[in-house]
Amino acid sequence: MNNKKELEKNIMKPSDSEVARMSDQEAARLVKMAKLRQQGVELFPHRVKKTHSIPELVSGYSSLSGDELEREKIKVAVPGRIMSIRRMGRATFFHMADCQAKIQVYLREDKVGKKNYQIFSLIDIGDILSVEGFLFKTKTGELTVLAQSFTFLAKCLHPLPEKWHGLQDVELRFRKRYLDLIVNPKSAQIFRLRSALITHLRKYFDQRGYLEVETPMMQAIPGGALARPFKTYHNALGIDLYLRIAPELYLKRLIVGGFEKVYEINRNFRNEGISSEHNPEFTMLEFYQAYSDYNDMMEMTEELINYLAQSILGSDEIIFGEDKISLKRPWKRIKFKEALVYYSGLAPSRFENEAEVIELASTLTPEKKLLSYGKALDIIFDKYVKENLIQPTFITNPPKEVSPLAKASPDNPEEAERFELIMAGMEIANAFSELTDPADQKRRFEQQAEERKKGSEEAHWIDRDYIQALEYGLPPTGGEGIGIDRLVMIFANQKSIREVILFPLLRPKQ
Numbered sequence: 001m002n003n004k005k006e007l008e009k010n011i012m013k014p015s016d017s018e019v020a021r022m023s024d025q026e027a028a029r030l031v032k033m034a035k036l037r038q039q040g041v042e043l044f045p046h047r048v049k050k051t052h053s054i055p056e057l058v059s060g061y062s063s064l065s066g067d068e069l070e071r072e073k074i075k076v077a078v079p080g081r082i083m084s085i086r087r088m089g090r091a092t093f094f095h096m097a098d099c100q101a102k103i104q105v106y107l108r109e110d111k112v113g114k115k116n117y118q119i120f121s122l123i124d125i126g127d128i129l130s131v132e133g134f135l136f137k138t139k140t141g142e143l144t145v146l147a148q149s150f151t152f153l154a155k156c157l158h159p160l161p162e163k164w165h166g167l168q169d170v171e172l173r174f175r176k177r178y179l180d181l182i183v184n185p186k187s188a189q190i191f192r193l194r195s196a197l198i199t200h201l202r203k204y205f206d207q208r209g210y211l212e213v214e215t216p217m218m219q220a221i222p223g224g225a226l227a228r229p230f231k232t233y234h235n236a237l238g239i240d241l242y243l244r245i246a247p248e249l250y251l252k253r254l255i256v257g258g259f260e261k262v263y264e265i266n267r268n269f270r271n272e273g274i275s276s277e278h279n280p281e282f283t284m285l286e287f288y289q290a291y292s293d294y295n296d297m298m299e300m301t302e303e304l305i306n307y308l309a310q311s312i313l314g315s316d317e318i319i320f321g322e323d324k325i326s327l328k329r330p331w332k333r334i335k336f337k338e339a340l341v342y343y344s345g346l347a348p349s350r351f352e353n354e355a356e357v358i359e360l361a362s363t364l365t366p367e368k369k370l371l372s373y374g375k376a377l378d379i380i381f382d383k384y385v386k387e388n389l390i391q392p393t394f395i396t397n398p399p400k401e402v403s404p405l406a407k408a409s410p411d412n413p414e415e416a417e418r419f420e421l422i423m424a425g426m427e428i429a430n431a432f433s434e435l436t437d438p439a440d441q442k443r444r445f446e447q448q449a450e451e452r453k454k455g456s457e458e459a460h461w462i463d464r465d466y467i468q469a470l471e472y473g474l475p476p477t478g479g480e481g482i483g484i485d486r487l488v489m490i491f492a493n494q495k496s497i498r499e500v501i502l503f504p505l506l507r508p509k510q
Helices: 003-011 016-021 024-038 054-061 066-072 114-120 177-183 185-207 248-256 294-312 336-344 348-352 354-364 373-384 438-453 464-471 484-492
Strands: 075-088 091-097 102-108 128-137 143-154 231-234 239-243 261-269 281-290 317-320 323-326 332-335 393-396 418-423 426-433 477-483
Touching: 054 075, 054 102, 054 143, 066 128, 075 102, 075 143, 102 114, 102 128, 114 143, 177 185, 185 261, 185 294, 185 484, 248 261, 248 281, 248 464, 248 477, 281 294, 281 484, 294 418, 294 426, 294 477, 294 484, 317 484, 332 336, 336 348, 336 373, 336 393, 348 354, 354 373, 426 484, 438 464, 477 484
Parallel strands: 102 143, 332 393
Antiparallel strands: 075 091, 075 128, 091 102, 128 143, 231 239, 261 281, 281 477, 317 323, 393 418, 418 426, 426 477
């Protein structure tokens, strides 16, 4: 039978161009769906009877013996997607699955009736059914549903990939995440891990008296980080708005207002490059605690990540690629300039010559012009130091110039009371002793404004309302941001951020 010709007989009435693009398998599936309708099968049912999910069956009854299942006569109604079919005349074995588990079903003509068994011949791999029947175990000991009836729930009109890991287009899993989840249980496991991590984050902070809050995602002045924002326009108000690059300044306004401990699990947007560690839209945890400083944040960060690892992985050791990362406390702490000298292999004297430092950084990032000394040091650090820091390491006291929201170190006014947590060669967290002096903050913003005039699209804007908030009094405060996506990368042993974001941003295909 020519399935495309049968389609052209108005079975489904696709357009000529749609028919031309169809594979033979896709045309055959449309024909089968039309035949299901002709047999009186409801193609798009409203409800489904369900007593168990597939994971509930597997976890609840796999330990029972065949004799126990025979005695208890456990009747079930379970839905799932068909992932394999083995037909044997008047009997068929097939597997149904969701993104967590699979269950075998045994379908016999004498149990479901001849008509229904013929209807099942129109079912394909990928279709979704609900099966009612009794549990038993086969001779090989596999938990199986002996079907008494089945209900059609949805037709899969495209064949599922047969050799998923052999696909040459690695981006296809990201572009069609629903397919990835259907056929790749490992991907589904990553996103369950991500969900568990966020659940435990909330539990950790809620138990310690933190208040979870929400702050604006559209802001008149983008602030809280040095990054280029996305710009939009509000028609009713007639003003430009920016997608937030960080919630920091709003969260510190809440500390001014009297909330002692706040946190937000937030979406941030930065109009910058895409890499294995960067997505323009990403998730961060930010938290602020009054009457604390960056030393308190370091202690808390060690405790938090240890808690997450023990709760989710059951261990304080994590395998990441070829490395074993130990979370045993205390973690290493090293000053920014000491790390630069040690890991770069450059003579200490080279870092004293500002012009030479800027020239070196310019060769590392030729797309960035008019670098300042502090920014140049930061670029050299990213190039030479980060990849060497596999075990969790706090890099403390970077240049104040690139830390416009942090207090200066009392030991060296050119350094900031700030740390970055580096793990697996990536920045995972960034924390400050928050700047509380409104006059100093105003000067820092003005210095950033000068950088903007010179052409820096990442320099911080002057936020006069925030300065006024500081004039009402911000107590000594420690604040921190932790990159959720990168933390999940480490916990899930994934080298690309796209593997841990359900729908990463990709360039559209024509």
